[in-house]
Amino acid sequence: MEQNYQSHYPTHVADQQKRWERALEAEDFMAALIHSGSPIQSFMDDYEYDFRPNPHFLSWLPLTRHADSALLVVPGQKPVLFYYQPEDYWHLPPADPEAWWADHFEIEVVRDPLQWQKRLKKDLPDADLKLGDVAAIGDSPVLGELFDSKWLNPKGLITRIHLTRTRKTPYEVACMDASARLAARAHVEAERAFMEGCSEYEIHMRYLAACRHTDAQLPYHNIVALNANSAVLHYQHRELRAPDQSLSFLIDAGCTFNAYTSDITRTYARQPGEFAELISAMDAMQRELTGQVCAGLDYKGLHLLAHRRIAELLETFKLIKVPAEEAVVTGLSGVFYPHGMGHFLGLQTHDVAGLIDNDGNDIDRPDGHPFLRLTRELEAGNVLTIEPGLYFIEPLLKKWRDEHDANDINWSKVDELAPYGGIRIEDNVVVTEGGCDNLTRRAFAEL
Ligand code: GLY
Ligand code: MN
Ligand code: MN
Secondary structure: OHHHHHHHHHHHHHHHHHHHHHHHHHOOOOEEEEEOOOOOEOOOOOOEOOOOOOHHHHOOOOOOOOOOOEEEEOOOOOOEEEEEOOOOOOOOOOOOOOHHHHOOOEEEEEOOOOHHHHHHHHHOOOOOHHHOOEEEEOOOHHHHHHOOHHHEOOHHHHHHHHHHHOOOOHHHHHHHHHHHHHHHHHHHHHHHHHHOOOOHHHHHHHHHHHHOOOHHHOOOOOEEEEHHHHHOOOOOOOOOOOOOOOOEEEEEEOOEEOOEEOOEEEEEEOOOOHHHHHHHHHHHHHHHHHHHOOOOOEHHHHHHHHHHHHHHHHHHOOOEOOOHHHHHHHOOHHHHOOOOOOOEOOOOOOOOOOOEOOOOOEOOOOOOOOOOOOOOEOOOOOEEEEOOEEEOOHHHHHHHHHHOOHHHEOHHHHHHHHHHOEEEOEEEEEEOOOOEEEHHHHHHHOO
16 A cells, blocks of 8 residues: 555656646746644643644645645745754654655755745745745744735635645545545444444544544544434534443544545444334435446536435335425425535545636535535546435424424334434545546445
């Protein structure tokens, strides 16, 4: 695996250089200074919150913990990395650069986190930073000291770069594949822990141990939900004690590899029965949706198809008393499936540029679907999630009962299944011309 992603890295850096050169030229900049970010201190103390670098910095470099470093990109020149390696005896300084990535940069190891400012003035003596010859990319407060705010993360340049990030390079796909494999291994361990009757906290710890991640390395906070907790879409707690009876388990958890994420959800039932049958039906439906993915597909249409399929399941399992088609039109399907069907995935769990076209114009969400994060026509090289869900969410059910026809819903059936919470099944796929490569299913199958 290591060989694989490392062998693609030189081409990745060359691609990055081309992408940035084109974007800088189109937006009339001489150069870009991409800052990795600065740690945030806790108020009136000297403790630092977990640090995560600027994703634009990470798109060049696998430096997942590097604060106060900066990359200078000048068209036609090897990019210059100001590699911050302080002399520090309170914290462990970063190790020396490794050849497999470092050979592609001119590296200046710096003890002063502002060394890049001096070099910028030396390398680009004609540039007027206040006039925007150089774009600054990042959120470190130190950028504001040198750059006028207009040239900090300029929208036109950011949009162009975001659009390039929608098409993953072979290096990026290899990292995301590695991330999916790590997560699949940990998901299997989590399932085992659930079947043994463990608590949410214990399952979470087993997950971390299996993928050898700390909490801070996870791409997002794991969702580890037993029973009715799985109806809370971003459930954030981990109960220390197992419930008296573990009926169901929803786990939405990923991993990172060189900062590239996976984002995987599985749902399990402890015993055979109607909820287990509903999970199987959702699984088959999720596979059907994934089977439709290919270059040229309008993702909005796939999201709407998911609503139709979920409404059909609601009808088949007698959870609603109106025909599926009517449930989609009236919005009843949205009571059970209130989120979008997925999103781009990459250096960010909810990766960028899902809602704009290739000219940077907004693509509206369909009416009544405010949470959809991806409205584009898919292209080869996109990496995205397919994650339909079906839940018994008390506040949404109550709202329907209060504001619509309460007879649309089969309440006794809903009450029977509500203690199981809900179901979500989420895979990560790479779009190809003729279909897609399902990184998640392959990773589980090859364990
Ligand atoms: N885990 C967050 C999401 O699925 O979007
Ligand atoms: Mn997701
Ligand atoms: Mn997820």
